[in-house]
Amino acid sequence: MKLALKAIGHGFLGRPVFEHVDLALASxxxxxxxxxxxxxxxxxxxxxxxLVEPLRGRVHRAYRRHAMVFQEPRLLPWMTARDNIGYGLRASGAERAMSADVAARRAAEVGLHARDLDKYPAELSGGMRQRAAVARALAVEPDxxxxxxxxxxxxxxxxxxxxxxxxxxxxxxxxxxxxxxxxxxxxxxxxxxxxxxxxxxxxxxxxxxxxxxxxxxxxxxxxxxxxxxxxxxxxxxxxxxxxxxxx
Ligand SMILES: Nc1ncnc2c1ncn2[C@@H]1O[C@H](COP(=O)(O)OP(=O)(O)OP(=O)(O)O)[C@@H](O)[C@H]1O
Ligand SMILES: [Mg+2]
CATH class of the missing domain: 3.40.50.300 (P-loop containing nucleotide triphosphate hydrolases)
Incomplete structure (x- = not known):
């Protein structure tokens, strides 16, 4: 089991959103x-x-790294696609050359062209930005x-x-x-x-x-x-x- 939610309950301002949620993710x-x-x-x-502490219940995590992909790409506008994709790696201490290497490989996997890697988010299409967001998530080799x-x-x-x-x-x-x-x-x-x-x-x-x-x-x-x-x-x-x- 990588992740297990046990008897989770949560709400906002006294209004319950859900109660007694049990959910597990196998490897x-x-x-x-x-x-x-x-x-x-x-x-x-x-x-x-x-990211949010539940009001009730417990979360058990049996993994090292996770990554997230949201509805919006949430790329940093002042960084190139390459640096955005490598961002998580750099943040966890990887060398610049190594993170650029991984970024290039992950970018290719999601169908981004090498020439797109020097572009800033504003210069990419919406679809390309979302591809970059997926590449950024995969770059950290998440569990x-x-x-x-x-x-x-x-x-x-x-x-x-x-x-x-x-x-x-x-x-x-x-x-x-x-x-x-x-x-x-x-x-x-x-x-x-x-x-x-x-x-x-x-x-x-x-x-x-x-x-x-x-x-x-x-x-x-x-x-x-x-x-x-x-x-x-x-x-x-x-x-x-x-x-x-x-x-
Ligand atoms: N920070 C917050 N403060 C107050 N209420 C919140 C907060 N976050 C979420 N809620 C409320 O909790 C409920 C669940 O919200 P949530 O965003 O988890 O729903 P969702 O299923 O993801 O909806 P959607 O499909 O529209 O994305 C909603 O009624 C929402 O208004
Ligand atoms: Mg939602």
């Missing part, structure tokens, strides 16, 4: 966390990462990666490419990941297991193993699973909001 396991907006996904991820809706803001074609990059990296480097998304198809593509956090402080309302292996599931399989699950009560809440906002 090399990618767990997708979905749930309606405001149910506490980001809060739970921040608790798991140690656990926390993703908070990393591809929500990128267009559909690129989203798939970035999902595939994460799937390949997770398989190759065998890191564990907690992957927050509100997109059930994305969850079913990238993860081994899916947990659903309900709204109104219900806690986890579903915990499912996803058949097959990330990367080896075909479009049809993903589509059928999404169809089947989206009809179930535990998942319905996810789509209620969408229907309302579409109306």
């Amino acid at each position: 090399g396991e990618v767990v997708a966390l979905i749930g309606p907006s405001g149910c506490g996904k980001t809060t739970l991820l921040q608790i798991a990462a140690g 656990v990666v926390f993703f908070d809706e990393p591809f929500t803001a990128v267009d559909v074609g690129l989203k798939r490419i970035l999902q595939d990059l994460v799937i390949a990296a997770a398989a190759r480097d065998s890191f564990s990941a907690l992957f927050v998304t509100h997109d059930l198809a994305e969850a079913v593509r990238v993860a081994h297991r899916l947990v659903v956090l309900g709204g109104n402080a219900q806690g986890l309302v579903a915990d499912r193993r996803i058949d097959g292996t990330p990367g080896a599931r075909g479009n049809r399989e993903v589509f059928d699973l999404v169809e089947a699950w989206s009809g179930e009560p535990a998942f319905r809440e996810l789509f209620d909001g969408e229907r309302e906002s579409a109306a």
